[in-house]
Amino acid sequence: MADESIPALEVSRLSFAYGPRTVLHEVAFRxxxxxxxVLLGPNGAGKSTLFALITRLFDAKPPGSVRIFGTAMRDSPGAALARLGVVFQQPTLDPDISVIENLLYHGALHGLPRAEARRRALHELERVELADRIASPVRALSGGQRRRAEVARALITRPALLLLDEATTGLDMPSRAAVRRHVRALCAEGLAVLWATHLIEEVPEEARVVMLAEGRVRAEGPVAGVLAQAAAKDLPEAFAALTAPAAAR
Incomplete structure (x- = not known):
């Protein structure tokens, strides 16, 4: 069980540039x-770049750092990544093989014995209401079903922290609601979740919000705290005020 006093994710002074263009400026949050x-920000705010740094697709340069449950990604990447599950913005399931084979392959990559991987996969697919589609090729699933399968796949390694980058992009309203409902329920079991989105309606009242714009954290805290920081009556007004270009503020 995770020590509840240690941040599941701690990002400190994280900056990144593509050549001469700096896209993240000393980002820090827990x-x-x-x-x-919820990592909330408009398209182009730097959310996906931040996820690439957290998951070590890109290297974080000093003095910036990423810690997963106190383990520094730079010093012990294997141990840090072992606590992490990820659902990326772009679909990553193999469309030509079955749902269950996608999950078993993921388990094998993480060193799970096939029997244990299958047991966990069946459990997670049942929880996302896909138990009746385990033998179906991924290409036969709807967009919402594919996303739920990706969440199930991310969970078979039993991560303590789950990252989701624009996980509901392209889904219809019922599918978006189903994915959000399942992920939020996982938090009640102790899972830490960082959900990146540009959609204000995906922020529940109980969420902690990290507002990102132009590569900078503009506000952080519970919804009420973010409203106070923006002197706004609601989250759409706060979003408009906090994500406006620097020249317009």
């Missing part, structure tokens, strides 16, 4: 165990 945190 996500605690069992917390549903």
């Amino acid at each position: 996500v605690m165990p069992g917390e549903f945190a």
Whole structure:
């Protein structure tokens, strides 16, 4: 069980540039165990770049750092990544093989014995209401079903922190609601979640919000705290005020 006093994710002074263009400027925030945190910002704010740094697709340069449950990604990447599950913005399931084979392959990559991987996969697919589609090729699933399968796949390694980057992009309203409902329920079991989105309606009242714009954290805290920081009556007004270009503020 995770120590609830240690942040599930701690990002400190994280900056990144593509050549001469700096896209993240000393980003810093925390996500605690069992917390549903929303990384909220417009397209182009730097959310996907931040996810690439957290998951070590890109290297974080000093003095920036990423810690997963106190383990520094730079010093012990294997141990840090072992606590992490990820659902990326772009679909990553193999469309030509079955749902269950996608999950078993993921388990094999993480060193799970096939029998244990299958047991966990069946459990997670049942929880996302896909138990009746395990033998179906992924290409036969709807967009919402594919996303739920990706969430199930991310969970078979039993991560303590789950990252989701624009996980509901392209889904219809019922499918978006189903994915959000399942992920939020996982927090009640102790899972820490960082949900990246540009959609204000995906922020529940109990969420912790990290507002990102132009590569900078403009506000952080519970919804009420973010409203106070923006002197706004509601989240859409706060979003408009906090994500406006620097020249317009």
